Amino acid sequence: MDDVLQTFVKAANNYDFSLDITLNVNGALISGTTMSAEEYLNSISSVFDEGNDVSQAIGEKLSQAGQSAKENSKSVSYIHLKNTRIFNGDADSTPAEGDFYWRGKLEQVDGFFLGRISSEEE
Template identity: 30%
Template sequence: MSNEEQEINLKQDWYLENLVYVANAGVEIGITLSIKGTIVSGTLIPNYRYFEILSEQFNALGNELGKSLSGAADKYVDEFRQDKNKDLDEIQVGYIHLNDAKYYTPNGNFPQDSMLWRGKIEEVDGFTIGSLSERTNRG
C-alpha cells in the first residue's frame, strides 16, 4: 500500500488490514481488539472459515429456514476461498472475523460462552496479538 493510499484510508489500521489478509489466506492467530471501550478477544480466522462455521450453526437448527440460511452462507465460503490466493492489492478487507470470541467490559465479560464474531475493521480502536483466553495467571 502506498503512502498516498495510507493517508486516504486513515479510518482503518493498515497493519490490522494486513493481519486480516494473512488470516484470510488461512492463518489463525489469537487477537484482542479494543472497540469503543469494549474488549473483544478470540481467534482471528479466515473470512471463509467464518462462513463455514456460520453455515454449520444454521444447518444445526434442523429446519427449512436453517437450511436456507446455511446455503446462503455457503455461497460466501466459495467466493472467499477464491480470494485467498490473490495479492493484497487485489482485495479490500473491511471486516475482521473471530472465533471463540468473548466480550470484556468494565463491568465484566459477557456472554459466558464464546461465540463467532464479525466486525468492521474501521471500528477497531486498537489491538494486541494474543487472546485473553491464552493468558495464564503466573503466581
C-alpha cells in the same frame, strides 16, 4: 483503517493464518483468534443445517458466501474471530462459556494488542 491489522486479516483470509488478538471497539475489548472469512461463514452456516427449509436455505447461502469470500479476498472490510470473549468494564466476559464467533468492521476497531484475554473460568 489500520494497515497492520488489515495485513493480519488478509493473511487469515488467504493463508488460514491464525493469531490471538484483542481488539478495542468502542470501549469494549473483543478477545479471540483470527479466522478466515470462509471459515467463519462455513462455521456459522452449520448452525442452520438441522432446521426447516428456510433455515437450510440460509445455511446454503452462508456456505456460498464463504466460497465467494475466499475467491474475493484481496480487499477486506471485516475481521473474524473464533473463541471470542467480550469484556465491557469490570464485568465477566460474554459469553461466559462455549465457542463464540465474532465478525466486526475493521474501520470500527480503535486499537489492538496481540494475545487473548482469558476470563477466570478458563
